[in-house]
Amino acid sequence: MRSLTRKGAATRQRILEGAAAHIREHGVAATTLDDVLDRTATSKSQLFHYFPGGREELLLAVARFEADRVLEDQRPQLGDLTSWPAWQSWRDKVVDRYRRQGRLCPLNSVTSHLGNGTPGAQAVVTELLHRWQAEIATGVRHMQDIGEIDPGLDPDHAAGALLACIQGGVLIQMSSGQTTHLEAALDMGIAHLRAGRPPQA
Amino acid sequence: MRSLTRKGAATRQRILEGAAAHIREHGVAATTLDDVLDRTATSKSQLFHYFPGGREELLLAVARFEADRVLEDQRPQLGDLTSWPAWQSWRDKVVDRYRRQGRLCPLNSVTSHLGNGTPGAQAVVTELLHRWQAEIATGVRHMQDIGEIDPGLDPDHAAGALLACIQGGVLIQMSSGQTTHLEAALDMGIAHLRAGRPPQA
DNA sequence: CAAAAAATGGACTGTCAAGTCCAAAAAATT
DNA sequence: AATTTTTTGGACTTGACAGTCCATTTTTTG
Numbered sequence: 001m002r003s004l005t006r007k008g009a010a011t012r013q014r015i016l017e018g019a020a021a022h023i024r025e026h027g028v029a030a031t032t033l034d035d036v037l038d039r040t041a042t043s044k045s046q047l048f049h050y051f052p053g054g055r056e057e058l059l060l061a062v063a064r065f066e067a068d069r070v071l072e073d074q075r076p077q078l079g080d081l082t083s084w085p086a087w088q089s090w091r092d093k094v095v096d097r098y099r100r101q102g103r104l105c106p107l108n109s110v111t112s113h114l115g116n117g118t119p120g121a122q123a124v125v126t127e128l129l130h131r132w133q134a135e136i137a138t139g140v141r142h143m144q145d146i147g148e149i150d151p152g153l154d155p156d157h158a159a160g161a162l163l164a165c166i167q168g169g170v171l172i173q174m175s176s177g178q179t180t181h182l183e184a185a186l187d188m189g190i191a192h193l194r195a196g197r198p199p200q201a
Numbered sequence: 202m203r204s205l206t207r208k209g210a211a212t213r214q215r216i217l218e219g220a221a222a223h224i225r226e227h228g229v230a231a232t233t234l235d236d237v238l239d240r241t242a243t244s245k246s247q248l249f250h251y252f253p254g255g256r257e258e259l260l261l262a263v264a265r266f267e268a269d270r271v272l273e274d275q276r277p278q279l280g281d282l283t284s285w286p287a288w289q290s291w292r293d294k295v296v297d298r299y300r301r302q303g304r305l306c307p308l309n310s311v312t313s314h315l316g317n318g319t320p321g322a323q324a325v326v327t328e329l330l331h332r333w334q335a336e337i338a339t340g341v342r343h344m345q346d347i348g349e350i351d352p353g354l355d356p357d358h359a360a361g362a363l364l365a366c367i368q369g370g371v372l373i374q375m376s377s378g379q380t381t382h383l384e385a386a387l388d389m390g391i392a393h394l395r396a397g398r399p400p401q402a
Numbered sequence: 403c404a405a406a407a408a409a410t411g412g413a414c415t416g417t418c419a420a421g422t423c424c425a426a427a428a429a430a431t432t
Numbered sequence: 433a434a435t436t437t438t439t440t441g442g443a444c445t446t447g448a449c450a451g452t453c454c455a456t457t458t459t460t461t462g
Contacts, residue, residue, distance in 0.1 A: 005429070005438065027316055032419060043441050044421080054421065103317055108372075112313045115228055116304055116375050125376040157385050164386035165362070168369025171309075174317050175326040184358055185365035192393050206408065206459065233449060244411050245451080251409095255451065409458065414451105421446085428439065 012050040014040045020062045024106045028059065028113040059110050060120045066107040067128040071135070073097045081139025084148065084194065091186050098170050099179050105170060133159045140193065149193055162189040213251040215241045221263045225307045229260065229314040260311050261321045267308040268329040272336070274298045282340025285349065285395070292387050299371050300380050306371060334360045341394065350394055363390040 004012070018040035022031050033047060033055060051057040071078065074097065077090035107125070114121040136159035143149040169182025205213070219241035223232045234248060234256060252258040272279065275298065278291035308326070315322040337360035344350040370383025 003430095003438080007429080008439065011439080029314060029316065033421090034419070045423085045442075046440060048421070049439070055419095109313060111376070112310060113230060115230065122376055129373060129377070158389075160382045161366070161385040161389040164369035164373055164382045165366055166369065167372045168365035168367065168386070171368045171372055172330060172365055175312070175323055176330070181361045181365045184362040185369070188359075188362040188390065188393055192389055192396070195393070195396050204408080204460090208459075209409065212409075234451090235449075246410060246412075246453085249451070256449095403462105405460105405462085407458105407460070410456080412453105412455100414453080416452095417450090418448095419446105420448100422444080424441105424443100426439100426441080428437105430435100430437070432433100432435075 008050070011042060011046055015042055015047055015050060015058070016061055016065060019058055020065050020106065023062060023109060024101075024104060027104055028109045033058075056114065059114055060124070063107060063110045063114070063121060063124045066110065067124050070107065070128060071131060078135050078139075081136070082142050082146075087139070087143075087190055087193075091190060094166060094186065095179050095183055098173060098182060103174055103177055105174055108171075108174070129163065133163050136162055143193070153193075158193060162186075162193075165189040209251070212243060212247060216243055216248055216251060216259070217262055217266060220259055221266050221307065224263060224310060225302075225305060228305055229310045234259075257315065260315055261325070264308060264311045264315070264322060264325045267311065268325050271308065271329060272332060279336050279340075282337070283343050283347075288340070288344075288391055288394075292391060295367060295387065296380055296384055299374060299383060304375055304378055306375055309372075309375070330364065334364050337363055344394070354394075359394060363387075363394075366390040 015036060019031065019036045022035055022039055026035075033044070036058075037043060037047060047058070048054060051061065053060075074090065074093055077086065077093050081087055081090060107128075111118075111121040111125055116122065116125075133156065137155040140149060140153070140155040140158050144151045144153070144155065165185035165188065166182065169179070169185045172181040173179050216237060220232065220237045223236055223240055227236075234245070237259075238244060238248060248259070249255060252262065254261075275291065275294055278287065278294050282288055282291060308329075312319075312322040312326055317323065317326075334357065338356040341350060341354070341356040341359050345352045345354070345356065366386035366389065367383065370380070370386045373382040374380050
């Protein structure tokens with residue numbers, strides 16, 4: 001994988017995105033390498049040329065790909081949690097993002113098939129969670145700075161709880177198909193941030 | 202499956218529990234029928250005799266088995282959320298239960314391999330979530346009755362949010378190995394219940 | 403006790419999908 | 433233009449594993 005021609009890079013990307021798309025539609029279990037090949041009009045040798053580690057390496061690449069999307073899909077709101085309306089707007093975006101995604105969570109599907117203990121899969125997920133939590137925590141700190149959140153609250157701790165709310169809501173959505181729990185949990189998490197705020201700012 | 206001899210029922214149970222144990226230790230992907238056979242000292246014909254649907258039927262049975270355990274493991278506390286100390290005690294039990302379980306969540310593993318859309322898998326999970334949420338909601342109503350929770354709160358809605366907190370905390374634990382998020386989210390959820398309570402009871 | 407039904411052993415088959423290999427085409431480099 | 437590197441096609445190998453089959457033993461039932 002020393003040098004990649006522009007053409008080569010394009011092929012690699014095509015395989016990656018094709019695999020991601022197929023997984024989003026059918027899940028990992030129902031995705032074979034041949035499926036990806038057909039969909040992307042490539043051959044076995046190409047797949048193994050660009051992903052020498054085979055299926056496992058491809059799945060890991062898909063996991064990374066999807067992990068990146070998660071945060072990107074929350075922008076710009078996630079990086080701008082500077083007022084209560086902004087928090088609300090972010091909340092709406094998150095709900096909408098997962099409503100669109102439907103019942104299949106590609107990232108969860110992939111990592112669960114890879115095995116959550118796998119170093120690679122674990123790295124992808126923990127890094128995503130860390131970044132996500134850190135961005136929320138930044139928002140919390142900002143609200144503390146402008147006197148809208150009790151300064152006694154630990155921003156990271158609170159962000160972690162809120163993140164868990166989201167994850168749980170999404171998990172439930174995966175079987176129920178409804179975003180009601182996600183909304184309820186997110187609303188509760190945000191309400192809790194506002195609740196203990198100083199008398200007046 | 203008309204009639205089952207006592208011996209037959211025992212064998213069936215042995216297969217089921219052996220499968221569940223192997224899955225808990227190694228995950229679904231790394232569990233073949235032969236693994237189960239070896240571990241339970243049974244033969245192919247037995248497995249297909251008691252689970253004519255083969256692998257899929259067995260996995261579904263394991264899902265049911267694990268789903269039952271989830272609620273049972275929270276007893277008696279889950280059914281007795283009648284004071285704040287009782288809630289705390291339940292919280293501790295939940296955290297402890299999942300701490301013991303470690304990084305592998307058998308139920309999540311099984312249903313995700315079956316495909317969350319599968320009617321069978323979906324039925325098992327949604328029923329579990331419903332019962333779980335209902336029991337929490339009962340606890341909330343009781344606290345409202347004794348004036349410890351704002352009667353204006355919708356018990357089912359609040360229970361749903363709390364349930365999402367747990368699910369998310371567990372999901373994060375599956376990759377991080379830590380129960381910190383679970384604890385933070387649960388604490389926040391319970392704190393939220395207490396927060397809006399009437400001035401004095 | 404005899405007949406029927408249930409339980410068991412384990413070899414065998416078929417399929418499916420991951421991964422290998424080599425030769426040919428296209429592109430880059432000199 | 434010649435040579436080297438990268439890209440591509442696709443047949444082939446290999447292994448694993450779900451599921452089938454039938455003969456045999458054990459248990460139940462009348």
